[in-house]
Amino acid sequence: MTITKELSNNTKVEDKNKIENAIREILLAIGENPDRTGLLLTPSRVARMYTEIFSGTKQDPKDEITITYTENHDEIILVRDISFYSMCEHHLIPFFGQAHVAYLPRNGVITGLSKLARVVEAAARRPQLQERMTTQIANAIIEKLNPVGVAVVLEAEHMCMSMRGIKKAGSRTITSVLKGIFETNQASRAEVLSLIRK
Numbered sequence: 001m002t003i004t005k006e007l008s009n010n011t012k013v014e015d016k017n018k019i020e021n022a023i024r025e026i027l028l029a030i031g032e033n034p035d036r037t038g039l040l041l042t043p044s045r046v047a048r049m050y051t052e053i054f055s056g057t058k059q060d061p062k063d064e065i066t067i068t069y070t071e072n073h074d075e076i077i078l079v080r081d082i083s084f085y086s087m088c089e090h091h092l093i094p095f096f097g098q099a100h101v102a103y104l105p106r107n108g109v110i111t112g113l114s115k116l117a118r119v120v121e122a123a124a125r126r127p128q129l130q131e132r133m134t135t136q137i138a139n140a141i142i143e144k145l146n147p148v149g150v151a152v153v154l155e156a157e158h159m160c161m162s163m164r165g166i167k168k169a170g171s172r173t174i175t176s177v178l179k180g181i182f183e184t185n186q187a188s189r190a191e192v193l194s195l196i197r198k
């Protein structure tokens with residue numbers, strides 16, 4: 001599996017050990033016994049999981065984009081409902097939801113649809129803020145494809161709002177970044193937002 005490969009390629013054994021030791025310390029600090037049967041393998045499980053869900057710290061989202069050329073395609077390309085899971089950098093618990101990514105290509109410079117999902121994934125797999133993640137996705141597309149316009153909308157539920165603090169389960173946070181023609185031209189902006197909201 002790809003995940004296992006990434007693990008062995010990118011994660012040093014000493015880093016995995018550091019996570020394991022830290023999780024053991026946390027268990028002790030909250031008054032648990034890390035040596036009881038149910039918790040015995042927890043530090044190593046969490047370490048493996050962290051190297052997977054934080055693998056984006058070793059990736060640049062824009063590297064996921066490969067450029068292809070097409071006959072002048074001058075219509076909006078939109079991938080809706082790309083589901084993602086990220087970790088709130090303030091609380092290290094998940095926020096998750098859907099990303100909608102649209103761009104208007106310039107001179108037929110496009111990328112594969114699955115690459116847009118990979119950009120979202122790379123931006124998500126790190127301690128993150130939804131606002132910054134939205135910007136990172138837009139910037140990756142701008143830097144690689146130099147499109148006429150980019151629109152990125154993220155809708156997410158934050159576990160730090162659902163299970164702690166104000167405990168508003170089910171509330172969703174929406175962030176958007178509009179660049180280029182989607183920022184400056186009212187009609188283009190309305191068109192892309194209506195496609196995203198469908």
Ligand SMILES: [Zn+2]
Binds near residue numbers: 090091092158
């Ligand atoms: Zn949070």
